[in-house]
Amino acid sequence: MAKYVHYFGNGQAEGDASMKPLLGGKGSGLCEMTKLGVNVPPGFVISTETCKYFYDHDRRYPDGLEAEIDANVRRLEDAMGATLGGDPPLLVSVRSGAALSMPGMMDTVLNLGMNRAVLDRLTKRTGNARFAWDAYRRFIQMFGDVVMNVDRHRFEAELDAVKKKSGAARDTDLGAAQLEEVTNQYLRVYREATGQPFPEDPRVQLRHAIDAVFGSWMNERAVKYRQIYKITGLLGTAVTVQAMVFGNLGDSSGTGVCFTRDPATGENVFYGEFLLNAQGEDVVAGTRTPQPIRDLEKAMPVVYKQLVDIKNRLERHFHDVQDCEFTVQEGKLFILQTRTGKRTARAAVKIACDMVAEKMIDEKTATLRVDPADLDQLLHPTFDPKAKKEVIAKGIPGSPGAAVGRVVFTADEAEAKGGAGEAVILVRTETSPEDIGGMHAAKAILTARGGKTSHAAVVARGMGKCCVVGCSDITLDLDKKQFTARGGVVVKDGDWISVDGTSGEVVLGRVPTVDAELGAEFEKLLSFADKFRTLRVRANADVPADARMAHRFGAEGIGLCRTEHMFFEGDRILAVREMILANGVEERKRALAKLLPIQREDFVGIFREMQGLPVTIRLLDPPLHEFLPQEPEAQAEMARIFNTTIDVIRKKVNALHEFNPMMGHRGCRLGVTYPEVYDMQTTAIFEAACAVTREKKSVIPEIMIPLVGSVAEFDFFETRIRQIGKDVMARAGVNVAYLVGTMIEVPRAALLAAEIAKSAEFFSFGTNDLTQMTFGFSRDDSGTFLPAYLEHKILADDPFQTLDRDGVGRLVKLAVTEGRSARPTLKVGICGEHGGDPSSVAFCHEAGLNYVSCSPFRVPIARLAAAQAAIQGKAAKDAAL
């Protein structure tokens, strides 16, 4: 006969931690602790298989289950020396618990076993009538709500009426007499709502409670929760029936929570708090201030010693920081729960490293212990958590960090004031490439429009600068030089604000910030990670300074150097604009000749910084209109500089206007229509590579053609590039090994990967654009509908943040497989924003990519994420063997 019920108590248990699928997380944890000799209130678990049987058989239970439950109730009664409904009375909790945590989704009943007779006995035994009535009324409410679906507001209305009548502000202000009155009203409500009297028989109570908990497995919110989090393959929930213990039976009782180490700092000190003569709820409710755990040593020396002993045992047993709930009932210590303790990023890093030093865990485990996404906290300044803040707007977190400064509304002002050392925050409706200088000079950027991958966010992340985008709470009035925020708050030019790029909050005034600190432990943890990962991590960097930072963060190369970002610095834009205004090839070539030495010097700088690591350089990508001024004053200024009329400038701007520039005349399409532009860039790359080679330094340039959609397109450029390379190297008299490859960013390129790989030596997935085109979502415009998609759960994640495995990911995998089938040595990487997102990094590892490339500040995150993916991937593979 199958066994459905598993007992635990008095150091014995019919189960352990390994039986999570059968006994659920809670049940198996209680069994494990019991076996460890930890004093856990005894009880029993009705298995998840019972739940499966229940649903497979039209909500009937297996034969013999009732007898099994009865036998276990008797065993529990024996262990506790108390009986359900008897004297001394036994009270139990009935709780749900599946193999995976589904917090708050299913039902729980506490204080089961209460009735009128038990109330009297409890009052007599504890001498505490208030306690007994409170337990009774709570049970009625919980049972009515959870088991019988009585509207909980009907109970609450009665409680409120009694409180009002007796002038009590809080529940705790009510005495035994008032609670008796509440209880009587509850019994009436129950009778009226259900048409039956409240069940006095604890066995009947128990049967109904077990039904309700199993029933809650299929309630609407639990089903929805499993859908959303894609939880499948579970048998069902288990039901744990456990003796209740009480911390509120006088001064030899109490309750508390403790951590085996400090979860804020990670220090190896006992941490926690407790309350004498209290229940767990009282700690949560905050009506009394708990005492630090140290004080327990004085209050209950024996219990404290037991607790320290237990916490040490639990941490050693589980090899991780434990977060324990305990109750002392009349001098006796019970542990109600232990679980892995949540911690700050800083603590996580320290604990992982300490535990390796203590030989409690190995380096692999340490690597898995830190959530890569949390590292952001350590890499950027944050608001002082203790500071008071008046939040006047909330936008989309564009780039993490916190900053304080005075509001400016134009890039020019930001450059002027920021350059003079003033702390300014640039506030714009949206930014454009023209604003780069101002963005660089500002402490933070705040925009009213745009999403996580808007220009402002992308550039800010590249600079490691705090940025909040798509902040629809603010409305700019540039004429008045001010913006209006929530509640009509008006912020004027020069006012102080504080911006949190991690939360998206905008705060009026100056909020103190806490600086980032990268300690030795941070480096240590990454050194562990590097031992396990197989995926290489590169950085996106456009100028030598970024390259230097990338190198410092451990980047193993540049995965994306956007040549156009160099075009905005200082006076360079003039040469670019001259090139755009040029009439015919010859004029254009003259303008390009001015850019050549500038580009060459940039590349020389980057090659030197990267010290022989590969550098992927993307040829000009954005549409030309981005290089022209859009506003009349700036157009007039440009006309003046070029000694022409504003009409000429405006006509050029209009001619370059596009309906959908994202899918317009950009990328290598510019190279087809103006080959001389790419020729100039290619020449600059090779001349720089030759120059650095002649310094006896190693250089690995990888020339990348953007937006390719067919092999014919690729071949058109490859021929020219190789010819220029040959010519430049012959002139310089040195030889430089280089690769020519392409970005895969239009879906067609992925579909034609086998063809393209016949010519291309590497692929770099531009997953920003690939996501835009695969979904048909313009990232600059998706702010108007993406929030609704996430709200309605039509999309689980923002696909610009977390790579969409089903659609975009399918194209990536297809291109990798088919590309490598045509060219086994094909080097494959990713250089979209996803390169710094841990879940996307894991995908890249699974898809067999050679590297990911992300902004320098995300390199540590990617290193850790790649290591975790490698460890977990290997574990999954080993398990499958």
Place this chain on the structure above:
Amino acid sequence: MAKYVHYFGNGQAEGDASMKPLLGGKGSGLCEMTKLGVNVPPGFVISTETCKYFYDHDRRYPDGLEAEIDANVRRLEDAMGATLGGDPPLLVSVRSGAALSMPGMMDTVLNLGMNRAVLDRLTKRTGNARFAWDAYRRFIQMFGDVVMNVDRHRFEAELDAVKKKSGAARDTDLGAAQLEEVTNQYLRVYREATGQPFPEDPRVQLRHAIDAVFGSWMNERAVKYRQIYKITGLLGTAVTVQAMVFGNLGDSSGTGVCFTRDPATGENVFYGEFLLNAQGEDVVAGTRTPQPIRDLEKAMPVVYKQLVDIKNRLERHFHDVQDCEFTVQEGKLFILQTRTGKRTARAAVKIACDMVAEKMIDEKTATLRVDPADLDQLLHPTFDPKAKKEVIAKGIPGSPGAAVGRVVFTADEAEAKGGAGEAVILVRTETSPEDIGGMHAAKAILTARGGKTSHAAVVARGMGKCCVVGCSDITLDLDKKQFTARGGVVVKDGDWISVDGTSGEVVLGRVPTVDAELGAEFEKLLSFADKFRTLRVRANADVPADARMAHRFGAEGIGLCRTEHMFFEGDRILAVREMILANGVEERKRALAKLLPIQREDFVGIFREMQGLPVTIRLLDPPLHEFLPQEPEAQAEMARIFNTTIDVIRKKVNALHEFNPMMGHRGCRLGVTYPEVYDMQTTAIFEAACAVTREKKSVIPEIMIPLVGSVAEFDFFETRIRQIGKDVMARAGVNVAYLVGTMIEVPRAALLAAEIAKSAEFFSFGTNDLTQMTFGFSRDDSGTFLPAYLEHKILADDPFQTLDRDGVGRLVKLAVTEGRSARPTLKVGICGEHGGDPSSVAFCHEAGLNYVSCSPFRVPIARLAAAQAAIQGKAAKDAAL
């Protein structure tokens, strides 16, 4: 021993038409005619296998080939009673000819066998020294150029010098003496360029000529030609050596071309022209006016009778109209070539139908005989081919047909004047949905921007109205109400112009046009086609009038009814704008309530017209900004109507502005953010369907959700649609069968087709958008770079015209296969512009789609193309078995 050389002559031939792969098109044709008893100058073919051997063996010939050639030369000499280099002298032509025609790509040498001695004999035999010298100098030039790579300009310079000296305007003005001088100069040029004297020995000439022709198989232009036209699998070229005959040996000689039927009208009359005492070149050169073929009966009654007999035999033999070249040498008729005769679309249709009636071909063959693309000529008016035209600009042919009218520059004016019965042509930089009324009222539309799938072109094709787009030759000046065309021609408001939407030509003044005529034969041909095709053909139609036309052209349903096109008619736009300006759901619902009865009536009209055929209705698709006026005056007018300020209107317009509207807030994304809009449309569809059902008429609505990218998105709408359907039908008390499906237009939808097909009952590929997103090409902007792509052959075709099989087609096939695997009954169609393109229709047939849908005017084209694809597909399948 292998046989490499195949003789033909005197009614015998070592080959026939079936041996095309071995003997090439020309060679096998000559053999076939010889066997038919047609008098063809004898000769022999050196097979394509020889060519293969030649290239497989480092340009050496197989053993024994020379002996085989010698033997055949002797056979030819015997047949002709003349010898190479002897007396009477034999002259031969040496020509290339592969199994597939590659016109002009490979080499030919004529008059081979000429030398000084032969010249004298020829002069003596013909009494025509001029003829002999001319033959000699032509041979030297051709041999020098083709065989020895002497720059042809060097010869031409000598010819020009002699012409100048002797005051001759044309070659034909030169006499024997001058030609002798030219010949001597040619011999000198040849010697200087090659370092050798001109080979006098005809055997040596022949060997070199054969080398040259085989060598030309791999010349650059031939290789490129095969690449471009994807010609693979050929063995090589054959070489045909054939006796020369001369039509210029006096008045008993002559030359001509003839067609077995009139290629212009298709009438079954003998058609052609001839010249007495002339060579083929003289007909081509146009120096003398040829006589109609009828006159040959009088001039050479015997020859004429022979010719009529032969043309009848050839047409009966080849079952198709033949285009023959003939030469009469001293009273003897020779047929030099016969091939299928080119014909006009009108002729093609008539000939196909006549030949079926004459039992010369079957209906299947007749169906294959007409190029579907040519049907356009028959469906629209054209310029009178005899009219003189001053072309002032040329743009992209947007929608076929020809029209004449006075220029107007605004839609309002077009509506006012056109409505009053005036013929106007609407000239715009580009059109927008606001212009619909004016486009409808105009005879034609001419735009300076946009491509084949721009708004103007798409709408015009839907209306069957002539349209030229992307006409960069013209520059509009709206202030002066005029445009400037090629050569600075200024066209003012009210001036007459003529527009040809088939060629893209814009002509100053009024060009007479010829009306379209759809005769009984046209219907007959389509009735043949309908017997073979398996692919259904539907039409895109938005209003009842279009639906009526679609039905008349044989559409088997509506594949795309764009509900938003209804929004622009008359005052409807006001209700739409009220809906857009609404603050909150309730105001929006009030505005939508005004639209509901209007939409319902539209659907009632369409359902009635379609008489029980399926009607696919797409819910609102375009971004809302398209419904608001963009120009200040119109915005002011709107503000007046809605009793608000222009500022409010402008703010709304700005709020709706998008960077990339194509990938922005449109399609079902509008339905997610404003579900009440789709609810209203759904209600209108069901109410209309119920109303028509109650008239005892059959209705099959297919509700289509645009721009879906995931099944969750689809499900969001399907639930609402089914609920509304249930409610409306319950209220109406009738039941209507309907389908709910989606457009597949973002790549992700194709990639997730298996998931989406679990919910969707049909797919309709929106290949316009799918092409845009797969390539990342904005169709409205691609005019700036697509021409360069086509010019550089980076793309073989404009992917917006001809469906890209490799990229977009792969997604389509994948979605069909995976969609049907999830739902075997999935109905699959296409409703993009490609639905009317013959090559794309063939693809749709191959991909197993259920139907294509195109603009009503293209329905006949699609019907014919689908039939041809079915016939050819079946033939290919049968061949493979």
